[in-house]
Amino acid sequence: MSLQELAVQLFDAGAVRLGDIEAKIGRRTPVYFDLRVVVSHPRVMAAVAEHLQRLASEISHDLLCGVPYAALPFTAVMSVNTEVPMIMKRKETKLYATRKLIEGVYHKNQTCLIVEDVVTSGGSLLETVRTLRDEQLNVTHAVVVLDREQGGASVLKANGVELRSLFTLKNLIKILRDAGRITDDTVEIISDHIKVCQFGMKDNAD
Known part of the structure; x- marks a missing residue:
C-alpha cells in the first residue's frame, strides 16, 4: 500500500475527523486524528507499521518504545516483523511488586527508537524521551505517523531528538483533497490553523 493509498484508508477508517473539535486542554482544532481506531482495521495497521519500519530501517537502534497508548499497537507489529525488542513506558509508575515505569528488558546505554502516532507540541513524546533517558537509554530519533507541523519537531530537535x-x-x-475526500475550503481552514496555532519550548516547560 502506497502512502497515498494509506492516507485515504486512514480517512475512510475514521482516523481523520473534521469539524470544530475540542483537543487537549480545551484547544480547538478543525482536524483531529484518532489512530486508536486503526486497531480494528488490521490491513491498515499492518500498512502503517510497514511504512514506519522503512523509516526505522534508516536509524540505528536496539529497542523500540511506543508512546502510550495509540502508538503501542504499531510498535508491537514493528517489533514482531523486525525482531527488534520492544519496551513499554507506563502512564504511571506501577504501585506494587516491581514498581516499574518501563516494562520489558533493556540495558544501560542501549539506543531506543521512539514510535508515536501524532506530534503536535511534542510534549507527550518528550515526556517519554525523558523517562527513557532517566533509565540511561540513548534516545536520538523518533518515527511518527503524522507531524502536525505546529512546532513539535523543533521542540524535539532542541532536546536532541530528530523526528x-x-x-x-x-x-x-x-x-x-486530490482523492476527493476533503474540499479546497477545508484545506484552507486547516492550513490557516497550522499557521496560527504554533507551539514552542515554553509550552513544554516543566
Whole structure:
C-alpha cells in the first residue's frame, strides 16, 4: 500500500475527523486524528507499521518504545516483523511488586527508537524521551505517523531528538483533497490553523 493509498484508508477508517473539535486542554482544532481506531482495521495497521519500519530501517537502534497508548499497537507489529525488542513506558509508575515505569528488558546505554502516532507540541513524546533517558537509554530519533507541523519537531530537535514522519499535515490534506475526500475550503481552514496555532519550548516547560 502506497502512502497515498494509506492516507485515504486512514480517512475512510475514521482516523481523520473534521469539524470544530475540542483537543487537549480545551484547544480547538478543525482536524483531529484518532489512530486508536486503526486497531480494528488490521490491513491498515499492518500498512502503517510497514511504512514506519522503512523509516526505522534508516536509524540505528536496539529497542523500540511506543508512546502510550495509540502508538503501542504499531510498535508491537514493528517489533514482531523486525525482531527488534520492544519496551513499554507506563502512564504511571506501577504501585506494587516491581514498581516499574518501563516494562520489558533493556540495558544501560542501549539506543531506543521512539514510535508515536501524532506530534503536535511534542510534549507527550518528550515526556517519554525523558523517562527513557532517566533509565540511561540513548534516545536520538523518533518515527511518527503524522507531524502536525505546529512546532513539535523543533521542540524535539532542541532536546536532541530528530523526528521523522510518514506524513506532514500539509502533505496529508493535499493527498486527501486530490482523492476527493476533503474540499479546497477545508484545506484552507486547516492550513490557516497550522499557521496560527504554533507551539514552542515554553509550552513544554516543566
